[in-house]
Amino acid sequence: MNKPITKPTAATEAPETIKMNMIQAINSAMDVMLGRDPDVLVFGEDVGYFGGVFNATEGLQKKFGLNRCFDTPISEAGLIGTAVGMAAYGLRPCVEIQFADYIYPGYDQIVSEAARLRYRSAGDFWCPMTIRSPYGGGIFGGQTHSQSPEALFTHVAGIKTVIPSTPYDAKGLLIAAIEDDDPVVIFEPKRLYNGPFDGNPDNPVTPWQKIEGNDVPVGHYVVPLGKARIARAGNEVTVLAYGTMVHVAIASAETAGVDAEVVDLRTLSPVDIESITASVKKTGRCVIVHEATRTSGFGAELSALVQEACFYHLEAPIERVTGWDTPYPHAFEWEYFPGQKRIGAALKRVMEA
Known part of the structure; x- marks a missing residue:
């Protein structure tokens, strides 16, 4: 045992x-x-x-x-x-x-x-x-x-x-x-x-x-599982991301001139729904970014969770910026990744909605 x-x-x-x-x-x-x-x-x-x-x-x-x-x-x-x-x-x-x-x-x-x-x-x-x-x-x-x-x-x-x-x-x-x-x-x-x-x-x-x-x-410490962090504080829109996309999302917000709050999920399951909802209720808008394909990607689950918990606080539809619904396209991988242009466009859409 x-x-x-x-x-x-x-x-x-x-x-x-x-x-x-x-x-x-x-x-x-x-x-x-x-x-x-x-x-x-x-x-x-x-x-x-x-x-x-x-x-x-x-x-x-x-x-x-x-x-x-x-x-x-x-x-x-x-x-x-x-x-x-x-x-x-x-x-x-x-x-x-x-x-x-x-x-x-x-x-x-x-x-x-x-x-x-x-x-x-x-x-x-x-x-x-x-x-x-x-x-x-x-x-x-x-x-x-x-x-x-x-x-x-x-x-x-x-x-x-x-x-x-x-x-x-x-x-x-x-x-x-x-x-x-x-x-x-x-x-x-x-x-x-x-x-x-x-x-x-x-x-x-x-x-x-x-x-x-x-x-x-250099020694022992832990980052608790199931706890997100605020990678960039902001007030106009919440961006949910993880891994590499956290850094791309931060760069995209700064380039687009949007006061975005970037939430680094860190743990996807169990996800820190409390931190997510607190941020979305503050900003009223939500953009979800991940590198994986769109259909049945984790962003779909995040979108559902935000809709269920924050419906009356949302001022715009939830946006997802993701990879394509294709096998990984090696020859076009930089177009496949969510980048500044696609994320910036999504940020502007939710701000203008």
Whole structure:
């Protein structure tokens, strides 16, 4: 039977901070948790000796040994299923899926086993496992390395779905996920990993050195799951975004000259409906931005939630700015992404309604 980990109930900052990009912050989170809890394990494809395709696990095997950080065969169903068994036994596995596009072979293990374990055992067993995976486009990865499948996971009861937008949040959310007693899927926007990289003037992203939240505590701290943050304060319109789109939304608001309040969701499930509704009731307008395809994207759920909770406060129809309803168009990825032009146009439409 699982044993709960001793953990703080609120975010606590360590006194010493250093500047990190998102990859360094994610690496630091696993380093901290491997050193803090002997039940934590890190494994996946090429995460050991090689240190991961994005270097997220660099140095962990050398520091903690082959039994704590190790490579697996190329079998997403196998490594996720193994993590479910380890978690049921009482360990806290943190597994890497090399790209979110590769998570589908293991989807059945996540949905049918990990998400249901606590419920089907009437609480006798838990599943304290974390799955982290780079997602989204922007690095010229093509159709099989650029997908944004987050909505598929928010639909499943029993799974928490998390997407950070800053190095500070990436580390704090990952630590919170590893310490959580239920399965958590963290999608990491790889466009923000190292730069963030952005090759199109219509899709600006603030260099990570200037991102608020790149001063990251070197030790243990948590960012609570299920709590959004106000990335940009404003009074005229609320923009709901997550991951890379948080930074694009901020740039779009400033370019369009709209006093927009940008809400960084951070956790999609459970979503922080209180922070969302407080912002929309203040501004009276709402624009939702995400990179994934429009139909059945998470923006549709957000739109429904806002409509239900804020109907009498809305002064304009809710707008969604999203990717296209197509397979990922590698040759046109910069047109596919919501950028300044499309987001700015949506902001102006709701202001003029």
